[in-house]
Amino acid sequence: MCSFLMQYPEGHVSRSIYAIFRILSAPPTSDGLLKEFFPDLCLAIWTTTPWTVPANAAVAVNAKLQYAVVEVQSLEGVSVIPENKEKRIGNVLKEQKKLFIIVASDLVPTLEAKWGTKLVVKKTLLGSDLENCRYAHPIDNRECPVVIGGDYITTESGTGLVHTAPGHGQEDFVTALKYGLPILSPVDDDGKFTEEAGRFGGLHVLGDGNGAVVNYLDEQMSIIMEESYKHKYPYDWRTKKPTIFRATEQWFASVEGFRQAAMDAIGQVKWIPPQAVNRISAMTSSRSDWCISRQRTWGVPIPVFYHVESKEPLMNGETIDHIKSIISQKGSDAWWYMTVEDLLPDKYRAKASDYEKGTDTMDVWFDSGSSWAAVLGKRNGLGFPADLYLEGTDQHRGWFQSSLLTCIATKGKSPYSSVVTHGFVLDEKGSKMSKSLGNVVDPHKAIEGGKNQKEAPAYGADVLRLWVSSVDYTGDVLIGPQVLRQMSDIYRKLRGTLRFLLANLHDWSVGNSVSYDDLPIIDQYALFQLENVVKNIKESYENYQFFKIFQIIQRFVIVDLSNFYFDVAKDRLYVGGTTSFTRRSCQTVLSAHLLSIVRVIAPILPHLAEDVWQNLPFQYTLEDGSTAEFVFESKWPMLNERWLAFPVEEIDFWEKILELRTEVNKVLEVARTGKLIGSSLEAKVYLHTGDASLASRLHEMCAAKTEADTLQRIFITSQVEVIPSMAIELIEKIPYSGEYLIQQKDRVWIGVSYAEGLKCERCWNYSPQVGSFVEHPTLCGRCYNVIAVQPLPSMAAVS
Numbered sequence: 001m002c003s004f005l006m007q008y009p010e011g012h013v014s015r016s017i018y019a020i021f022r023i024l025s026a027p028p029t030s031d032g033l034l035k036e037f038f039p040d041l042c043l044a045i046w047t048t049t050p051w052t053v054p055a056n057a058a059v060a061v062n063a064k065l066q067y068a069v070v071e072v073q074s075l076e077g078v079s080v081i082p083e084n085k086e087k088r089i090g091n092v093l094k095e096q097k098k099l100f101i102i103v104a105s106d107l108v109p110t111l112e113a114k115w116g117t118k119l120v121v122k123k124t125l126l127g128s129d130l131e132n133c134r135y136a137h138p139i140d141n142r143e144c145p146v147v148i149g150g151d152y153i154t155t156e157s158g159t160g161l162v163h164t165a166p167g168h169g170q171e172d173f174v175t176a177l178k179y180g181l182p183i184l185s186p187v188d189d190d191g192k193f194t195e196e197a198g199r200f201g202g203l204h205v206l207g208d209g210n211g212a213v214v215n216y217l218d219e220q221m222s223i224i225m226e227e228s229y230k231h232k233y234p235y236d237w238r239t240k241k242p243t244i245f246r247a248t249e250q251w252f253a254s255v256e257g258f259r260q261a262a263m264d265a266i267g268q269v270k271w272i273p274p275q276a277v278n279r280i281s282a283m284t285s286s287r288s289d290w291c292i293s294r295q296r297t298w299g300v301p302i303p304v305f306y307h308v309e310s311k312e313p314l315m316n317g318e319t320i321d322h323i324k325s326i327i328s329q330k331g332s333d334a335w336w337y338m339t340v341e342d343l344l345p346d347k348y349r350a351k352a353s354d355y356e357k358g359t360d361t362m363d364v365w366f367d368s369g370s371s372w373a374a375v376l377g378k379r380n381g382l383g384f385p386a387d388l389y390l391e392g393t394d395q396h397r398g399w400f401q402s403s404l405l406t407c408i409a410t411k412g413k414s415p416y417s418s419v420v421t422h423g424f425v426l427d428e429k430g431s432k433m434s435k436s437l438g439n440v441v442d443p444h445k446a447i448e449g450g451k452n453q454k455e456a457p458a459y460g461a462d463v464l465r466l467w468v469s470s471v472d473y474t475g476d477v478l479i480g481p482q483v484l485r486q487m488s489d490i491y492r493k494l495r496g497t498l499r500f501l502l503a504n505l506h507d508w509s510v511g512n513s514v515s516y517d518d519l520p521i522i523d524q525y526a527l528f529q530l531e532n533v534v535k536n537i538k539e540s541y542e543n544y545q546f547f548k549i550f551q552i553i554q555r556f557v558i559v560d561l562s563n564f565y566f567d568v569a570k571d572r573l574y575v576g577g578t579t580s581f582t583r584r585s586c587q588t589v590l591s592a593h594l595l596s597i598v599r600v601i602a603p604i605l606p607h608l609a610e611d612v613w614q615n616l617p618f619q620y621t622l623e624d625g626s627t628a629e630f631v632f633e634s635k636w637p638m639l640n641e642r643w644l645a646f647p648v649e650e651i652d653f654w655e656k657i658l659e660l661r662t663e664v665n666k667v668l669e670v671a672r673t674g675k676l677i678g679s680s681l682e683a684k685v686y687l688h689t690g691d692a693s694l695a696s697r698l699h700e701m702c703a704a705k706t707e708a709d710t711l712q713r714i715f716i717t718s719q720v721e722v723i724p725s726m727a728i729e730l731i732e733k734i735p736y737s738g739e740y741l742i743q744q745k746d747r748v749w750i751g752v753s754y755a756e757g758l759k760c761e762r763c764w765n766y767s768p769q770v771g772s773f774v775e776h777p778t779l780c781g782r783c784y785n786v787i788a789v790q791p792l793p794s795m796a797a798v799s
């Protein structure tokens with residue numbers, strides 16, 4: 001089989017020619033035999049690569065195009081077009097013999113102008129009528145056919161008839177396969193004509209060879225015009241020299257034998273995002289045989305020997321096994337430095353002089369596509385297949401496919417269980433990054449900072465990692481200074497939350513924990529929420545949905561906790577006695593939060609997590625009794641089913657309480673704006689609801705047995721009273737009020753007045769008790785108990 005060597009760019013000037021090939025025979029058309037009407041009929045072609053004419057095997061036409069037989073009449077005997085460097089009239093036009101040629105009808109006016117001749121249309125016919133005309137090859141008189149080519153044949157340029165050299169062009173090659181045309185490529189590795197090219201042998205095709213072909217064709221009266229032509233032409237990107245297309249012998253891996261197995265395996269793999277399965281399926285089902293050989297000076301060799309004379313390849317199980325054992329010991333370079341004799345197994349050694357080594361290398365996609373074989377199952381801790389292959393979406397054509405094909409062919413299985421594909425990184429506006437636009441985000445600069453630290457601060461690796469987690473990578477993702485700044489803000493808030501936790505656990509030890517059953521309900525609810533979050537984050541990690549983790553962390557750790565539990569906890573932590581139940585129970589909940597949050601963020605924010613871990617103010621023992629020196633040794637937090645089993649009706653009730661708290665805050669805000677109160681502790685809140693069961697539950701909570709569950713602590717006000725009715729005498733002295741629907745069904749009336757009693761100097765809560773303690777006249781009852789009955793530290797440790 002054959003393949004084409006190619007590369008591209010543009011601005012190349014070629015010597016193009018309009019040439020004519022003489023028709024030998026033509027099939028009958030509906031109105032008779034073409035050849036009888038016009039005995040000297042020719043096909044006119046145009047080519048920018050005259051050096052490919054020796055390899056001509058056919059002329060292709062478009063079956064649907066209209067063609068015309070035209071008589072070429074030179075104006076006033078000789079062409080009126082002046083000859084110059086750019087243009088030269090061929091001898092056949094100068095000869096003034098009657099000349100009939102076939103060109104596409106649409107091109108007649110263009111060609112008249114270009115050639116400076118009159119083209120008289122004698123007859124029109126369809127391209128399909130021309131199929132199977134035979135013409136004489138203009139150089140060696142071989143009989144060649146007119147064939148039907150593809151839609152690439154148009155009337156945009158040329159003559160509408162295409163010189164077909166299957167050895168020098170991909171489209172021509174495909175046409176040749178269809179018609180069984182010979183694939184001639186009389187050009188050697190140095191770009192010179194071979195002996196096969198007859199009189200041109202030894203000439204360089206892009207130098208003297210090209211000119212020699214043009215001159216010879218002109219001598220044979222086969223050229224109408226020669227003209228310089230500037231166009232896109234493939235150049236070698238490294239040497240900046242024009243390349244030539246040449247059909248060469250290559251090695252192919254046939255995919256046919258295992259295509260179905262590959263398609264079946266694709267169905268077993270988990271593709272993330274799911275639509276990726278369509279891309280890989282389409283590419284695998286439609287791919288042609290895999291050309292695995294390359295002509296490069298560097299690479300993994302294809303272990304094949306060729307007979308010096310017959311050029312027959314020698315490659316079988318024995319030779320491959322022998323070479324395999326050599327390469328496994330010495331590496332693939334052995335192929336290049338060892339002799340043929342040493343590379344051949346014993347059986348062939350005597351005939352070593354009959355063989356030479358192949359110099360082709362493997363397609364690099366074959367190398368990377370077989371990486372699974374070198375890694376999986378061969379290294380400690382790595383099993384087969386791989387859990388995950390991760391790459392950009394472009395690799396459906398590349399690595400994902402080459403890995404799949406090599407593995408299916410040899411093991412009958414896919415080398416991966418799941419594949420994650422991601423989009424590309426664009427700038428903040430969604431434009432591709434480029435040096436010339438100056439919109440490239442250098443990861444190193446984002447981490448270390450730029451020269452101007454104000455414009456480009458050093459965000460550290462964690463901020464960049466947080467950004468990676470925040471984006472939905474299934475499409476293209478955006479990054480820029482603004483995005484990084486936002487990430488940095490979020491990172492700092494998260495860090496602030498963790499600092500708060502660490503600071504409030506400074507005197508904590510696991511021995512101080514309050515058992516779950518004894519915890520205030522608000523704490524049990526907080527643990528339920530925490531455990532839900534841990535569970536959701538775990539699921540998101542398992543599904544590679546990192547942006548969901550980012551959203552959960554942002555919402556729960558930065559917004560929800562700060563707005564509610566931490567807000568309420570401050571009173572318990574700062575004002576409750578050091579070793580009091582209210583403080584210790586709160587610390588029990590905070591330590592659970594710290595230990596869970598630090599471990600779930602560790603994969604995304606390892607530096608922050610490790611920083612926290614190294615500063616844990618208490619000794620922590622894992623479930624198996626060991627301690628973790630580093631955060632990653634602490635393993636994933638085990639889900640606490642008990643915490644998750646918080647009763648459904650309680651979940652529902654606490655959601656109402658949270659909503660009610662938001663509404664209470666709104667009325668407090670109005671009272672604050674009206675200058676009734678400053679701090680919310682200066683307020684007393686009144687509640688009324690017609691829903692008897694809700695009213696009774698709220699009433700209970702005003703005097704809950706654990707102080708942490710009382711409504712005034714939850715609202716952070718000094719008092720809360722549930723009033724039994726909206727009787728005028730009950731509400732007339734309440735200056736601020738509002739009515740709200742809780743969960744869109746329970747109507748609750750909320751009132752706010754100034755708090756009763758005096759301000760406690762210690763906790764700033766208002767209480768009628770302030771002033772009633774002789775020793776501590778400025779304290780409330782709670783603070784009096786803390787101050788007057790503070791247990792000694794040694795006793796605290798015992799309790």
Ligand SMILES: [Zn+2]
Pocket residue numbers: 760761762763764765779780781782783784
């Ligand atoms: Zn107090």
